[in-house]
Amino acid sequence: MERTEAQHPRYEPGQGWSYSNIGYLIVRELIEETVGLDLSRAISRLVLLPLGISGVHIAQTRNELANVAMGTAGAYHPGWVYHGLAVGRLREAAFLLDRLMTGTMLLPDLLEAMCEAHPVGGRIPGRPWKCPGYGLGVMSGVTSSGHRAIGHTGAGPGSVIAVYYRPEARLRTVAAFAFGDDQGQVEETAFSTS
Numbered sequence: 001m002e003r004t005e006a007q008h009p010r011y012e013p014g015q016g017w018s019y020s021n022i023g024y025l026i027v028r029e030l031i032e033e034t035v036g037l038d039l040s041r042a043i044s045r046l047v048l049l050p051l052g053i054s055g056v057h058i059a060q061t062r063n064e065l066a067n068v069a070m071g072t073a074g075a076y077h078p079g080w081v082y083h084g085l086a087v088g089r090l091r092e093a094a095f096l097l098d099r100l101m102t103g104t105m106l107l108p109d110l111l112e113a114m115c116e117a118h119p120v121g122g123r124i125p126g127r128p129w130k131c132p133g134y135g136l137g138v139m140s141g142v143t144s145s146g147h148r149a150i151g152h153t154g155a156g157p158g159s160v161i162a163v164y165y166r167p168e169a170r171l172r173t174v175a176a177f178a179f180g181d182d183q184g185q186v187e188e189t190a191f192s193t194s
Contacts, residue, residue, distance in 0.1 A: 021083070024083040024137075047096075056096070061078070065085075071156060071159035071180075093161065160182065161186065162190040176193065
């Protein structure tokens with residue numbers, strides 16, 4: 001982490017924003033130290049099982065991606081994101097986000113803080129966002145069709161997943177997946193389906 005200058009904040013609190021995989025690594029280390037379990041078992045015990053979700057784990061090696069349908073997974077190492085890669089079925093991704101957003105796992109003020117969007121500088125070319133931002137671990141903002149969306153888009157080698165919760169939608173949460181690298185197309189599917 002010394003080479004990345006992670007010990008020196010880029011911004012004063014509340015004065016800027018940057019996506020930080022190293023930040024998630026620090027959170028991972030805090031969770032593992034506090035709970036006394038590796039991240040996969042900690043998330044399973046503290047989040048997934050209470051929400052009724054099974055079959056999800058944190059992959060940290062290439063071997064753990066052997067049976068995962070995602071583009072060129074054989075050439076991908078989940079450790080590039082430092083904290084590992086959540087692996088499970090698409091359906092579980094939608095259940096997880098929906099239950100997190102609509103359940104009682106988080107206190108209302110913590111859920112609100114998690115979803116509060118910090119703008120990332122306007123529209124993203126080729127993607128269906130009018131006003132994109134990041135919350136605490138989620139993308140959060142207004143889509144080009146004017147709807148609020150909260151979730152995340154993940155792009156790996158040869159595939160894209162988008163999992164979004166729309167508070168006002170009939171089907172609140174949708175997960176979409178496609179082979180290729182068109183994040184905008186997969187986000188549009190998740191936004192329009194929900």
